[in-house]
Amino acid sequence: MIILSYNSRGLGRGIKWSAIRRTISKYKVDIVCIQETKKECFNKEICQAIWGDSSASWDNVPSVQAAGGLLCLWNNAVYEVERRVKGRYFLMLEGRWTTNNQRMFLVNVYALCDLAGKRALWEDLKQLRASNSPGAWCFLGDFNSIRSQDERVSSSNRIADPLGISEFNQ
Numbered sequence: 001m002i003i004l005s006y007n008s009r010g011l012g013r014g015i016k017w018s019a020i021r022r023t024i025s026k027y028k029v030d031i032v033c034i035q036e037t038k039k040e041c042f043n044k045e046i047c048q049a050i051w052g053d054s055s056a057s058w059d060n061v062p063s064v065q066a067a068g069g070l071l072c073l074w075n076n077a078v079y080e081v082e083r084r085v086k087g088r089y090f091l092m093l094e095g096r097w098t099t100n101n102q103r104m105f106l107v108n109v110y111a112l113c114d115l116a117g118k119r120a121l122w123e124d125l126k127q128l129r130a131s132n133s134p135g136a137w138c139f140l141g142d143f144n145s146i147r148s149q150d151e152r153v154s155s156s157n158r159i160a161d162p163l164g165i166s167e168f169n170q
Contacts, residue, residue: 001097002033002104005140009048011014011037011071011140021052024124030078033091035142044131047073059084061091063130070108070141086130089121094118094135103135112145118145143168 004023008016011034026031032051040062045059056073059081063069070091074081081095093106107125111118129137145168 001031001099002027003138003140004029004030005033005034005035005108007110007142008037009036009038011039012071017050017118020050024052031072031074031106033106034071034073034109035069035108037071038063038066040064040070042071047071057081058094059086059091061086061088064088068110070110072106072108078145079106087121087124087128089117090125090141091129094132096132097136101132105129105132105135105137106141107141109139109141109143111142113144115161115163115167118143121169123168 006020010016020032020034022031037060038136042058042060047056048054051073055075057076058071058073059071061070068089069074072091072093074093078098079095080098082095083094085092085094089110089112091108095104096102097104109121109125111121112166125139143166147168148165
């Protein structure tokens with residue numbers, strides 16, 4: 001299973017679409033989860049242009065006033081989606097990985113930058129996981145958090161909030 005997670009910081013058209021399409025083709029990607037699309041709507045033509053052909057299904061969480069936005073595209077022959085759950089800052093796909101018939105939960109996340117917003121999202125995600133059947137879980141995306149101070153290598157904000165790190169790790 002090959003999953004691509006990509007923060008597009010705006011999924012206008014042209015260059016970013018073709019870069020994603022080339023990556024899908026080169027690495028034989030099965031699922032693409034894009035964050036910060038900054039788009040309110042997607043259609044079949046856009047999704048096929050990003051994926052590269054008509055074999056993919058898709059779902060999205062729209063941006064609000066050109067902020068945020070999530071898009072997931074997947075190969076139906078490899079991942080069969082049975083249920084979708086959308087929140088303002090996440091998109092969960094529940095399905096079966098066809099190669100081994102394993103139940104798989106994929107959660108594409110785009111977290112707010114403020115700690116209160118993150119706390120609310122983390123609580124939503126904890127409840128989401130607790131309320132679902134067993135299976136493999138994959139949380140991916142842009143969490144706007146770090147797991148340790150060492151991850152702040154090239155950031156202009158070198159000092160991270162220890163409380164935020166602790167809460168993210170939990």
